[in-house]
Amino acid sequence: MQKHVLFENINDPKLHNIDRAIELGAYKAWEKVLKSIKREELVQMVKDSGLRGRGGAGFPTGLKWSFVPVASPKPKYLCCNADESEPGTCKDRVLMECDPHSVIEGVMIAAFAIDCHTSFFYVRGEYDLSMRRIEKAIDEAYKKGYLGKNILGTGYDLEMILHRGGGAYICGEETALLSSLEGEKGLSRIKPPFPAVSGLYACPTVVNNVETLANLPRIVINGGQWYASMGTEKSKGTRIFSVSGHVKKPGNYELELGTPLRTLIYDYAGGILDDKKLKCVIPGGSSVPVLMPDQLDTPLDFESVQAAGSMLGSGAVIVMNEDTCMVWVAEILAHFYMHESCGKCTPCRQGTGWLYEIIHRIEHGQGRAQDLDTLLDLAKNIEGNTICALGDAAATPVISTIKQFRNEYEYHIEHKKCLVKSDFRLR
Amino acid sequence: MFRVLKEVFIAIPKGMFVVFKQMFHKPVTVDYPFVKPPMAPRYRGLHFLERYDDGSERCVCCGLCAASCPADAIYMEPAETERGERYAKIYEINELRCIFCGFCEEACPEEAIFLGKEYEFASSHRDNFIYTKDDLLVKWPRTKPSEVKFLRPMRRVAWQQSEEGRPQH
Amino acid sequence: MGDFNITVNGKTVPAVKGQTVLQAALAAGIDIPVFCWHPQLVPVGACRICLVEIEKFPKLQVACATPAADGMVVMTESPKVVKARQGVLEFILAHHPLDCPTCDKGGECDLQDVTFKYGLDYSRLQEPKHRNIVDENSTFDDLQIGPEIIRNQNRCIHCYRCTRIVDEACFEDDLGAYQRGYHTEILPPPHREIRNLYSGNVVEYCPVGALTNDDWRYKVRVWLTKQAKSVCTHCPDGCNLTHWTFHNKIFRATSRPNENIDRGFICDIGRYGYQQVASSDRLKQPMIKKNGELIEATWEEALNLIKTQVSELKSKLSGNAFFGLIGETSTNEEIYSFQRFLRRVIGTSHIDSRINRKRRLTFGEEVTSRAIAPDHVSYQDIDKADTFVVYASDLHSENPITALRIKRGVRYRDAKIIIINSRSTHLGVRTGATNLLHKPGTGLAVLTGIVDAAVSSTTFDKSAVGLSDQQISEFKQAHTELLLPKAAAMSGVGESDLRAVADSLVRSSNVVIFCGADFSRYPYRDEELLALDNLRRICKSAKLAVLPESSNSVGAELLGAYPNQYPGGKGSDAKSKFEDLWRGPLPDFSGKDMIGILEAINEDEIECGFIFNADPVRVFPDGNYADAVLEKLKLLVVVDSFMTETARLADVILPLSTFAETEGTRTNWEGRIQYTQSAIKPMFDSKPGCEILELLADRLGVSFGQGRPSEVYGELNKSLGDVLPVRYEMFKSEGAIYDRPKHQPKPGFNRVAYNAIPSDREYPNFLTVGNADHHRGPNTERNPSLLKFTGDPFVGLSEIDAKELMISDGDLVKVESRTGKVVGNARVIAELPGKVVFLPENFRELRPNLLMGLKEKFDHVKVTKM
The missing domain is CATH 3.40.50.11540 (NADH-ubiquinone oxidoreductase 51kDa subunit)
Incomplete structure (x- = not known):
């Protein structure tokens, strides 16, 4: 509520x-x-x-x-x-x-x-x-x-x-x-x-x-x-959710922890923009794995979101509709982490750049068959081996989008163009 | 008695016939030095130092050929060109020490040293077998096309964003 | 055995409290690869190559920064670790250029070694390699970031060892990491170069060829070289070096980490100071003066000439008409051999090694009667101290590695430094040191003022330091002119500053006081020693170290290169013992010291002499006088490596092999005797010192049979009482500290007599000498690499004086004194106080000793613009 x-x-x-x-x-x-x-x-x-x-x-x-x-x-x-x-x-x-x-x-x-x-x-x-x-x-x-x-x-x-x-x-x-x-x-x-x-x-x-x-x-x-008295058993109180992306009413909403994700997106944020279908949601800022539409009933609290395979993180809910190319999303996020890496430890410093360059190639039609396996392996090599969590955060979108939307990547590599006709308004 | 007869009239002529047959076989001898025998394509003869397509020396005097040489036949001293690049100021191969194993060619990272087909380099003085860099470098401009098919024809590799420019694995 | 045990790869490994997993593993011989870890720096865990698996930890941990705990189970070769290591290596190698053929680090590259052991032999990179382009038209991306350092950013693996060494260990600000992510670039600050005195260390510890030295660039491959275990001879710190040689040429010097002394960091002077061995003005052949000109000759000719002349002069005059001077950079064997030669073969006791002091060379009555003497201080004492007092010394340029050790205390133990000097020195930069800048010549006032401030303070606990009320009141009565208010006024240091320093000294639990060159050379040495001893008495625990000048000054003192001392510091009662040892009669025990020798030559009492590895004309503080006096000699034999000013006056010159061509032992300022191998065979026709002395002795009729240093060493050891290792091979890395007799000073304070420096109206400025940046002593200008840092001699002026005389940088100025003049280019130095002129003593074209006069206590000069 x-x-x-x-x-x-x-x-x-x-x-x-x-x-x-x-x-x-x-x-x-x-x-x-x-x-x-x-x-x-x-x-x-x-x-x-x-x-x-x-x-x-x-x-x-x-x-x-x-x-x-x-x-x-x-x-x-x-x-x-x-x-x-x-x-x-x-x-x-x-x-x-x-x-x-x-x-x-x-x-x-x-x-x-x-x-x-x-x-x-x-x-x-x-x-x-x-x-x-x-x-x-x-x-x-x-x-x-x-x-x-x-x-x-x-x-x-x-x-x-x-x-x-x-x-x-x-x-x-x-x-x-x-x-x-x-x-x-x-x-x-x-x-x-x-x-x-x-x-x-x-x-x-x-x-x-x-x-x-x-x-x-x-x-x-x-x-x-x-x-x-507010919230759930282990996640007490309220928190502010910043909803952005393909919703009718993006903005900051303060809700009790435990509110289902569906309520937040459809009741408070007005539902998907242009009433399109939901493709996926990132529930806690770009550093956490995506949630699929069948997980919309997940209560928004630390434990439940973690059980669903993601994390509550900073509470930034990014909603993506069916017209979003996930490879493009991964490219933007990979570029962000490459740009923001501090450069002290090796896996993050070199790895974020490498991940970005591979995804960039895939997005622009120059992907190769072994790229996906390379991406996953590189991301696994970064995760856990860095000084701070930026390395993990950089690896997560890559692993998560490949896991859920592997077909889009494979389409990119094989046909050298996006599977999904993306909504260019928000680029 | 029969054995002697067998020897004289059967075995010996049989042997002689084998020799007689050879008269009609094509000889394998080659009329060297007027005719040169064909050499195997991977024959290892005298060394030569190669160049890039623009004429600059390939050798950067890294020392790997000297290090890999089992006979310790190569001596080199590096130096710096005006452009800050590394090159061999002194590069000598003692062809008498050399055993022509080809390790130097295998070790070279710059495709600089190769063993060619030249084997006619006899001399009467030991000193003549110290081949310096001038003796070993191929002539420039080339008088005949290079024996070698290079992986890297130019020193600078301009990266192209298309498929062709990138090495295929 | 350690405090507890951990298990590494199933093996039980002892560990000490405070150790990390990596340290425990390395001590047990288990190899864990590292790039960013360095034993002398705080671990940062940046490279991630040392990741290991530790039971009960969910993620892999970096071994270099994880403290070892009792019962820890560590796996360094489990599949997770192997994969992580390969992953990290793949990341490093992804954008590492394929430079191995042209990279100077090839053969000693950490990345090559680790990849060979732990990495994959294929690459998955499909992208173009990142490139930090220096020149568009070249594939060699080398950038000169300092006089001797070249950086290739492509090869950098961002371990940050270089920036940490410069910032954390050396307190310099020459090098930093700019930008972020993989664009991080290692650069000096904008418009600057990396040129601090320890800059060569970043090259040595860079794990790859990103930072390389100019003197090693494209010279030779490391696997072709041989290594010689040497000890540096440029200053009395005694750092251990390795000289790398190939075909009898030295190609570079690197550090040979000695836990007791340098711990892996050396200064640039030791690093580049080998180049003087191949200098163009090396003496190649013996020379004989014929008709006023020096002509090359053979050894036979030279030795025969010496033999005939010496025998003749000895019979005509006597042994006492001879003298001998030996330089303090010679080895112990050479010193011992030389003084034995002079005493036994020539028959004279006029021998000295202190050729650049102008005051009395023996301590005066006041000092000896109260048994005041410096303490025996070692580097370990520095590690325990919490306060340092640096008096009259530019420690950074005179003893760089001692200065570094002190800075280590500041960095890791919050130690404090108090610098008392009349000019600002580099040690105070960034170390938070308290600078007591006093007017020239008023150091005694500062010291006495501090003692007064301490004893007058209400919180002073005199019983804790063993002082009584009566001793304090005697002190105050004896020094009425130097008590706190007058001392502050006289020296120009604020009273509150003196009080603050006194307070911090009294509260410190462990104080080490250093005094240096400015102390030893100037006339108030006795008084300063007494005043420093007073300072020692107010501290709970304090040690006083007098730092000598040269790399073997302590050895010279130890082995009898002084006129009234036999080897081992023995006095006249040991004469018969040495007559036995050297199998022959010895002359009278007492001899003249350096100043006495020059006077005697002037009065024609001494007429012939031997000068070994010394250049009095260049360094004696009255150059013209020394020159004139030495000209008078009937026979002067100079044994030296270079054509020095003194060599020009010689009648016979014998070429001496340099430090790199002879083996031997030297004694550093701690009294630690260390053995040096010879790096190359003697160049040209020079001979090692011991061999020359044996040849001379042999020609003159006394054969010791000890032409090699190892043979001399045996007898040397015997004369010192057999306390040293028996043979060279038995020297370990800690060397051998020679126990010098300790003194028990008399209780109470000392009386310090002090007269202010008279001012001179005609010559209003004071002359100070010292070392230019990256120079030390008279020989360093023969090293081309060091000249890249400071190539030109200069006359240093303070800003006030420069403004007053309207002189700016580069102007030609004349500096005159009563005894001489020099001409040079001016340089405005901000750290100089008004009225002080600084001349570096490292250049032949600008000799400050021409301005000094023996009769003057302080050197007054005047500066005019030309």
């Missing part, structure tokens, strides 16, 4: 001004946390709420916070990952542009939970408006005394520093984000050591997604049990 937790006031045009936001309840949770909640209680509350990371991996937030060695003499850092670059995803942008204060308040609460006094906000370089809104929101928060030294007289200090990225998908990966924040090239680092133990400047660091953090104020006000 459409439950508006994050989108409660999202349509209010003045919500990004702090006065209006405070009228609508912003920073009450922060005051409550500062004045009356202890750190351990807060972490337990978030654990009880069942909140899971909304960036793509779905790791339980409370559990991630509990990995931080709070007793360590090193300073702890919190970083908000606003480097939303997963193809299809545009949910964080809406939150940052329209409701920046709830995001910032979430950062504050999370910082308190791990005893952090310097927090960072890493915004994707291309999100100009988001960055300006967040910058203004942080300034306003400082002016009102919600940030800075001795906040609201409680003795707690918190600085928030906004950092604008240079425009790289890889900087959404937490270790690459930390490298970029430190001023180096945005290259991933090997894990272990995990950022919770040794991250930014070798100090304990937690990186959370914008949407995850934006949920925190409401969890604090309403309690962990309230949040856990």
